[in-house]
């Protein structure tokens with residue numbers, strides 16, 4: 001079989017680097033596009049010597065011409081503080097960027113997968129969230145740039161399928177964690193572990209009774225690779241259904257890290273969903289996929305990853321510089 005040319009947009013991000021490692025290990029040629037707003041250069045350095053790896057510094061909101069067989073469209077800041085730092089750019093990434101990638105796929109007759117999100121369900125009234133649920137999203141809140149952007153991206157994907165018969169796939173990705181997460185991106189898994197490592201208090205937003213279900217990144221990557229190769233065009237939830245409240249999650253991190261810091265409570269961000277749990281019946285049925293790595297093992301590996309970072313990397317505020325979003 002001839003080698004595939006696979007484009008990974010957002011290839012320097014958390015999911016992008018984990019996916020790239022997998023695709024290169026399978027002998028593919030990987031082209032990474034990243035604008036390095038939230039992607040980290042040090043996370044792609046290890047790939048640069050590989051002759052099957054190409055790095056293109058580019059923002060997908062501008063068109064680009066490439067020869068590709070498959071596209072994983074992962075480009076978009078995923079952490080709330082990051083995507084809210086320049087919300088107009090976030091929407092552009094999900095609309096202008098998506099149009100550029102869909103046109104590229106059309107020109108190449110390539111299969112294209114969109115990294116959609118559980119955020120399309122908003123603050124849901126249906127629990128757990130099943131793909132047929134249309135969601136409850138505030139169109140004018142501070143999360144809307146991401147939530148509505150990702151919803152519009154799904155619309156465009158399905159319209160390219162219906163209008164141009166493009167081979168599209170949509171993965172609705174639920175909270176994901178694991179090695180190569182950014183230490184300072186503001187998400188709960190990295191925040192709690194990094195706070196424990198730095199000897200800082202653990203910050204729970206609100207009363208901690210809101211829930212999430214966390215998927216280990218290797219499971220997520222397996223799920224999206226299977227989805228891209230499936231013949232299915234409707235959205236598919238990819239996540240781990242094991243739900244936990246944020247307060248209980250903080251307890252787990254305290255046990256794991258042995259930190260003697262206290263838990264402090266901060267204000268709950270606006271429109272923060274109260275509960276979130278994935279229903280993966282569709283993924284099980286269509287892809288024969290379900291997560292294999294439970295939270296105990298996944299968190300152990302993630303903690304080991306953060307322990308391997310230097311104090312400078314953990315402390316460096318510039319390591320992940322939200323001000324960059326404001327400039328553009």
Ligand code: UDP
Nearest residue numbers: 080186187188189191203204205210246272
């Ligand atoms: N959260 C928290 N403390 C933190 C960071 C986040 O309690 O230091 C909460 C946040 O309010 C949300 C949940 O943890 O209810 C998950 O937040 P995250 O930003 O990881 O993901 P998302 O809200 O996009 O699911």
